[in-house]
Amino acid sequence: MHEHIKERIKTVIANLNALPSMPEVVTRIINMVNDPNVDFKLVAEEISRDQAITTNILKIANSAYFSKGKEIASVEKALVTLGMKEVKDIVVVAATKQVLDKPVIGYDLAKGELWKHNVAVAMLAKKIAIDKKKKNLADLVFTGGIIHDVGKTVLAIYVASTFKDLIQSTVDNQITFAQAEQLLLGFDHQEIGQIILKKWQFPESLQNIVRYHHDADDAPQSDIEAVAIVHVANTICQMAGIGIGGDGLYYELSGKAIEATGLDDSELQHYYGITPELLKMARQIM
Amino acid sequence: MSIELVNVGVAQLKIASSPVILRTILGSCVGICIYDRNKKMGGLAHVLLSKATNDSQPEKFAETAIPALIEQLLRQGCKRDFMTAKIAGGASMFKFASQTPLGLIGENNISMTKKILEEKKIPIVGEDTGGSVGRVIDFFLEDGRLKVKAGGHEEYYYKV
Ligand SMILES: [Fe+2]
Ligand SMILES: [Fe+2]
Numbered sequence: 001m002h003e004h005i006k007e008r009i010k011t012v013i014a015n016l017n018a019l020p021s022m023p024e025v026v027t028r029i030i031n032m033v034n035d036p037n038v039d040f041k042l043v044a045e046e047i048s049r050d051q052a053i054t055t056n057i058l059k060i061a062n063s064a065y066f067s068k069g070k071e072i073a074s075v076e077k078a079l080v081t082l083g084m085k086e087v088k089d090i091v092v093v094a095a096t097k098q099v100l101d102k103p104v105i106g107y108d109l110a111k112g113e114l115w116k117h118n119v120a121v122a123m124l125a126k127k128i129a130i131d132k133k134k135k136n137l138a139d140l141v142f143t144g145g146i147i148h149d150v151g152k153t154v155l156a157i158y159v160a161s162t163f164k165d166l167i168q169s170t171v172d173n174q175i176t177f178a179q180a181e182q183l184l185l186g187f188d189h190q191e192i193g194q195i196i197l198k199k200w201q202f203p204e205s206l207q208n209i210v211r212y213h214h215d216a217d218d219a220p221q222s223d224i225e226a227v228a229i230v231h232v233a234n235t236i237c238q239m240a241g242i243g244i245g246g247d248g249l250y251y252e253l254s255g256k257a258i259e260a261t262g263l264d265d266s267e268l269q270h271y272y273g274i275t276p277e278l279l280k281m282a283r284q285i286m
Numbered sequence: 287m288s289i290e291l292v293n294v295g296v297a298q299l300k301i302a303s304s305p306v307i308l309r310t311i312l313g314s315c316v317g318i319c320i321y322d323r324n325k326k327m328g329g330l331a332h333v334l335l336s337k338a339t340n341d342s343q344p345e346k347f348a349e350t351a352i353p354a355l356i357e358q359l360l361r362q363g364c365k366r367d368f369m370t371a372k373i374a375g376g377a378s379m380f381k382f383a384s385q386t387p388l389g390l391i392g393e394n395n396i397s398m399t400k401k402i403l404e405e406k407k408i409p410i411v412g413e414d415t416g417g418s419v420g421r422v423i424d425f426f427l428e429d430g431r432l433k434v435k436a437g438g439h440e441e442y443y444y445k446v
Contacts, residue, residue, distance in 0.1 A: 108438065163438050176380060235379065239391065240296055240334065241313035244420030246438050248377060249313060255383030265387045272314075272391065273335055273346065276297040 002165070005158050006186035012154065013187070013195050019154060022200040025050055026095040030202055033088050033139070040084070044076040047091065056094035057087075063284040065123070066090060085139040092143045093119070093285055096150070101286075104152055106159030108246035112286070114149060117243020119282040121145040124271060125233035127278075132262050134225065141229045144209030147202075148230055151193030151210070158185050163246060170250045177250035178214045190214060216257035228260035232268070240275035289428075294330050297346040301329030301358050305428040312375030312421045314392035316399050318352055319372045319423075320408060321430035322364035323446045328427050331355045335391065336398035348398040356406055370446050371403050372412035372425075372432045380418040392416065412443030 012018045025046055032038045048054055054075060061072045066086060072078045078087050101115035109117075122145030129138040152159075159166065162184055169180040181188035193210040205223050212219040212227045213234055219227035235253045238244055258268070294300045294310040294317075302308060304326035310317050312332070321328035337349040344350035359369065376396035382389035396415050403410055412432055414421065419436040426433070430446035 167437055170380065174381075235388075238420075239314040239377075239379065239388070241311045241315055241375075241420060242296070244311060244313045246420070248420040248437060249418040250380045252381035253379045253383070253386060253389060255386060258383075258386065268386075268388045269335075269339070269391075272388065273339070275334065276295065276343075276346065279296060 002162055002184050005162065005184075009155070009158055009185060009187055009192075013192065016199050019196050019199050020099045020150070022099075023050060023053065023095060025053065026091055027201045029088055029091050030143070030206070033085055034203070038084060040079045041076070043084070043087075044074075044079055047075045047087075053091070053094055056097070057090050060090045060093050060285050061087075065281055065284045089122075089139055089142050089146075092146050093122075096146055099150060099153060100147075102153070104156045104245070106156035106161075106163060106246070107152055109152075109243060113243045113245070114152065115243075116279075116282060116286060117237060118146050118149055119286055120237045120242045120275070120278055121148060121230065121233045123281055124236060124275075124278055125230050128229050128233060128261060128263070128271065131267075132229075134229075137226050137229065140205055140226050141209070141233075144206055144213075144226060144230050145233060147193070147197070147206070148210050148213045148234060149189060149193065150196050151189035151191065154192050154196065155181065155185065155187070155189045159246075167246075167250070176214060176252050177247040180250075188214075214251050216254045216260070224260050228254075228257035231257045232261050232263065233271075236268070236272050237275065237278075240272060242275060242279065291424075294332050296332055297334050297343060299329065299331040299345045299351055299355055299358070301327065301355070301362065302427055303327045305426070308425040308427070310423055312377070312423065314375070314377055314395065316348060316373055316375040316392075316395040316415070317421075317423050317425075318348070318355065318399055318403070319374075319425040319432055320355055320359060320369055321372075321425075321427070321446050322359060322368045323370070323430055324368040325362075325364050326427060326429075327359065327362060327364055328425065328430060329355045329359055330425050333395060333399070336394045348395055348402055352399065352402040353406065356408065366407070369408050370411045370430070371408045372414075372430075372443050373399055373403075373410060374414040374421055374423045374432065374434050376415040377418050377420065378416070411445040414441060414443065 125141035178188040216231040376392040
């Protein structure tokens with residue numbers, strides 16, 4: 001069934017030009033974060049060369065969420081006041097907005113819904129990391145949250161033409177929507193997302209977050225904590241209806257992932273309960 | 287003439303009159319739509335959880351939001367005798383470990399909603415709850431009908 005669609009998807013992902021693109025400077029900045037010998041001045045120069053991105057970066061950097069009240073007039077100032085990791089997060093927000101802030105037909109998401117969802121997941125994931133004393137993961141799970149559903153933008157048109165069968169398959173086979181995508185289309189939105197991140201040459205830990213955000217139990221040991229945090233943040237946002245689409249809640253909440261985050265029941269409920277405040281925060285940078 | 291469409295966010299409560307349409311998007315949350323068929327006026331409460339923990343925002347919880355909604359409608363001159371309710375939402379994750387209370391939030395929201403409406407003697411005349419679907423609901427104050435869009439198809443609830 002749907003063999004012709006499987007073939008078409010294979011052709012699309014084999015053709016890098018058919019996948020969303022990412023300015024090279026963004027890739028370079030993401031990879032710089034893990035380099036202890038980075039020269040801030042060089043990074044600032046690198047970013048400033050792209051005028052469009054710079055304007056957006058400064059706008060986002062001056063949101064209350066990132067600026068914490070300080071005025072940030074230049075990329076250099078942002079690097080000095082906020083640090084390399086925060087600036088990297090800001091660059092990712094600025095650069096991925098154009099990929100994600102659009103209607104996603106097959107998943108029944110109006111314009112802005114997927115973007116809102118990903119921003120909310122990023123912010124919640126970062127909050128969980130900080131609250132659980134895993135500050136070293138804060139920027140990674142934020143970036144991972146921002147892009148975790150990027151695969152949906154490419155898979156959407158194929159989901160649109162097979163939607164009824166996908167839902168039927170989840171119910172008949174008692175599988176998740178992502179597993180139904182795999183079964184009927186040959187790929188799920190996590191795998192497509194990973195392929196997009198490979199094209200962008202984003203680091204492997206980010207690829208793993210995207211690839212396993214619904215399959216946290218299968219994540220490689222090295223990234224299990226980061227994947228688990230994004231998995232839980234994503235589930236909470238879906239349950240709160242933030243950017244919930246036609247695929248609804250046809251996913252699995254992993255007990256193993258909850259364990260890996262170290263969150264107890266009352267903490268989980270607390271995060272779900274603060275989603276309205278989370279949304280207000282998300283609007284600041286959307 | 288175009289009819290005004292008002293979005294009701296998570297943990298918000300809004301009331302309006304005919305011909306306004308109140309819209310909200312629901313996951314595990316429950317949307318409670320109360321309509322006064324005589325005054326053609328109604329309101330929608332979008333609740334996240336069944337009852338308050340140590341949070342002070344009454345709109346978040348079924349236990350406090352529903353009485354607040356009824357109160358607001360009464361203050362606008364609606365009569366309890368003409369009020370009916372329709373409820374939607376309360377979905378759950380398709381799969382979750384049975385020991386996870388997070389998985390039960392949807393069900394708890396539905397049962398608390400029903401309990402409070404019964405206490406307040408507002409009959410439920412339409413219900414589209416449970417399962418694992420996300421729902422976009424439109425509450426038409428023109429005649430109190432409710433449109434529920436879920437998993438790619440639409441359902442109407444006309445009874446008031
Ligand atoms: Fe996803
Ligand atoms: Fe998601």
